[in-house]
Amino acid sequence: MPGQGETEEDHEQQKSKKPADTAFKQQRLPAWQPIITANTALPVFLIIGLTFIPIGIVLVITSERVLEHDIDYTDTNCMSTTAANTTCAQALENANYTGQTCTCRINFALDKSFDGDVYFYYGLINYYQNHRRYVRSRDDNQLLGKEGAAASECQPFQKNSTGSGKDYAPCGAIANSKFNDTLSLLYGSENVSVTNVGIAWSTDKAVKFKNPDNASNYFTSTHDKPPNWKVTAWELDESTSENNGYQNEDFIVWMRTAAMPTFRKLYRKLLRNSTFQNGLPKGDYTLVVTYNYPVTSFAGRKQFIISTTSWMGGKNPFLGWSYIAVGIVCMITFVVFFILHKTWKINNPFTYQMASIQNNQRITTT
Amino acid sequence: MTQIDLQSFGFIIGTIITVVVNLENALEIWYWTKFYHGTLWMTIIIYFLFYMVAYSTTFSKIFRVNFDYVGVAQSVLFTGHFWLVLLLICAILLLPVYCREFYRIRFQPNETDKARINQKYRHEEKAEFITEFRQKVQLKKQLARSSYAFAQEEGWGPLITSGRMQVRPNPYSRTSHDLGMLHASPSHSDNLRNLAETL
Numbered sequence: 001m002p003g004q005g006e007t008e009e010d011h012e013q014q015k016s017k018k019p020a021d022t023a024f025k026q027q028r029l030p031a032w033q034p035i036i037t038a039n040t041a042l043p044v045f046l047i048i049g050l051t052f053i054p055i056g057i058v059l060v061i062t063s064e065r066v067l068e069h070d071i072d073y074t075d076t077n078c079m080s081t082t083a084a085n086t087t088c089a090q091a092l093e094n095a096n097y098t099g100q101t102c103t104c105r106i107n108f109a110l111d112k113s114f115d116g117d118v119y120f121y122y123g124l125i126n127y128y129q130n131h132r133r134y135v136r137s138r139d140d141n142q143l144l145g146k147e148g149a150a151a152s153e154c155q156p157f158q159k160n161s162t163g164s165g166k167d168y169a170p171c172g173a174i175a176n177s178k179f180n181d182t183l184s185l186l187y188g189s190e191n192v193s194v195t196n197v198g199i200a201w202s203t204d205k206a207v208k209f210k211n212p213d214n215a216s217n218y219f220t221s222t223h224d225k226p227p228n229w230k231v232t233a234w235e236l237d238e239s240t241s242e243n244n245g246y247q248n249e250d251f252i253v254w255m256r257t258a259a260m261p262t263f264r265k266l267y268r269k270l271l272r273n274s275t276f277q278n279g280l281p282k283g284d285y286t287l288v289v290t291y292n293y294p295v296t297s298f299a300g301r302k303q304f305i306i307s308t309t310s311w312m313g314g315k316n317p318f319l320g321w322s323y324i325a326v327g328i329v330c331m332i333t334f335v336v337f338f339i340l341h342k343t344w345k346i347n348n349p350f351t352y353q354m355a356s357i358q359n360n361q362r363i364t365t366t
Numbered sequence: 367m368t369q370i371d372l373q374s375f376g377f378i379i380g381t382i383i384t385v386v387v388n389l390e391n392a393l394e395i396w397y398w399t400k401f402y403h404g405t406l407w408m409t410i411i412i413y414f415l416f417y418m419v420a421y422s423t424t425f426s427k428i429f430r431v432n433f434d435y436v437g438v439a440q441s442v443l444f445t446g447h448f449w450l451v452l453l454l455i456c457a458i459l460l461l462p463v464y465c466r467e468f469y470r471i472r473f474q475p476n477e478t479d480k481a482r483i484n485q486k487y488r489h490e491e492k493a494e495f496i497t498e499f500r501q502k503v504q505l506k507k508q509l510a511r512s513s514y515a516f517a518q519e520e521g522w523g524p525l526i527t528s529g530r531m532q533v534r535p536n537p538y539s540r541t542s543h544d545l546g547m548l549h550a551s552p553s554h555s556d557n558l559r560n561l562a563e564t565l
Contacts, residue, residue: 031397035482041468048457059450123367130372140432203437207423259375264367305367312447314369319450326457333465344473 038341042334049330056323059312066315067114068307070123071106073289075296078104088291099230102291107284114280114308117272120194122179123264123303124295129174129257137173138255143246145212160224169223169233170246176226178254182290183267183304187283193276194268197243200252209252211245219245230292264305280306373438377417381442382452384413386459393463396482418443 019025034040071077075089080102083091088102128134139151150158154171168176185192212218219225219234236248243249253265270276287304295302307314388409395402419425421439426432442448471479 029397029399029401031399033397033482033486035479035486036464036468036471037483037487038468038472041464041472044464045461048461052454052457055450121367121369135372135434140434144432201437201441203423203440207426207436208432256371257373258368259370259372260368262367264369266369303367312450313445314367316447319447319454322454323450326454326461330457330461333461337465337468341472 038337042338042341045330045334045337049327049334052323052327052330056320056325056327059320059323060317061320062310062312063315063317063320066308066310067112068305068315069108069110069114071108071287071304072301073104073106073287073291073304074301077106078102078289078291080104088289089294089296092291092294093296097294097297101230104289104291106287106289108287109284110280110282110306113278113282114306116279116308118270118280119266119307119309120183120185120268120270121264121305121307122181122183122267123262123305124179125262125301125303126298127258127263127295127300128261129263130259130261134173135257138175139171140208142167142169142171143209143255145210145246147212157226160227164224166222166224168226169219170226170251174255174257175251176228178226178229178251179265180230180292181302182292184288186286186288187275187281190275192280192285193271193273195271196237196268197240197249198269199266200249201256204252204256205247205249209246209255211247215245264303279308373435374442377421377435377438377442378448378451381413381417382455385410385452386456389456389460390463393460393467414443 023029075087078088080086080088080091081104082102086094088104091102092100136153137155137157139154141148142150150167150169150171152158154168154173157168157173157176158171159165159167185194216234219232225232233245233248233251236245236251237243250267253267256265258265270280272279275281289304293302312319388406392406417439421435421437423436423440426436470476471483475483
């Protein structure tokens, strides 16, 4: 009797271990089971080829419509107006980079009129703003105008340890190396009207940079300007108070570190009034450079770039040509696979079950 | 001369990696249950939603944090340029895998591939083959029965014992739902021979 009772309980226990009879637990879920066959793969290649080639053509045409003019003014183009027969780069080197300034004028001609919105950039080559230690050398809290000492990340540009002992405002290597050339355009004898607001990211200007309270006292007495700057942050744009101090848009643009060693940053935008209503007319122009920024010691180069834009950004033919190339490769693959599919007969690869049965039949009926 | 900044560049690379890796995984999967569909598409969607929220200015204002990536998602995801680049790189990275798989399945299928294709696609051919085969098997069954019946009468013994009317054992057959075939049991012919010898 006790034996039977035990086996019944065991039997029930064993019964309850069985998983429930649902589709999930018994692995009967409905599933799509795709297999790549010729009927699905060949149309895929064809469709990709047929869509990528027109997209590529559109992109190439859009990029060709963007007009661009570069002027490299690092050394030979930019001859000093004060010292005879020296380039501005040479003039700075002769003064041992002690903050000398140099002006030069470069004459050039635009052979096509740049219609629409025109943007002016400064470009730097061989300038590694993406160096890791450089990128970390900033204090975002200080840039929001908060109280407190400058962060130790800004070392060695944290405070003026040799002089007054005050913190630098703004601190860090990124801020210290701010681009400080002044570039302006003359159309004949007329100044080309440009604007220096609206060039930084709107999110940056809204959230990341804020002047502290009592800004003029902050920038002039309680804090020092960074060692490589000629003026304090409160003198960056004295005409517009929203564009002064940390909120100066040139400063904000510079603080957005570039990803590549060859980069350009937005400098000014054309203000379309009077002569420049439709853009830059074609003709002779003069670029007036106040050359402050030395780059020759690390084989860097500086450029001034005038460019229109499209919905895709600046001039970028590479994307269009890549699309065309991928489209052509797809079409070639389609043709090759189509020919192979029709001509390459494999020895009945699919009659796995049926071949063996057919073989069987032959044996038993003879 | 690029205008892109370091954080946007990193974000673009990260996004492309996430999308491409998920799609490559999708190419490897054989059974697309609803759980897999959900996982795959939700991974990609949640990636985009997460970064749009995390890098937004409202998030930065609410939590009063200031970091490098604020505004990056907005500046990258709302330009057409980024989506074109994403599409191109997905095509460049996924098409070779797709070509390789197609070539393998169509021209060099291994046993698993053949079985999968068999199971999914060859229904009509198999149905025709089965009906034809079944008729032949039924004919054979009639013959076997009649030779056994003859064994009860006088004079059929030598014919039976000669082995010409034997139903040979079928080493390749298997019971399957498709074919509905019955075993021809080897023991049946042995019984016949024993019976004939005892006569």
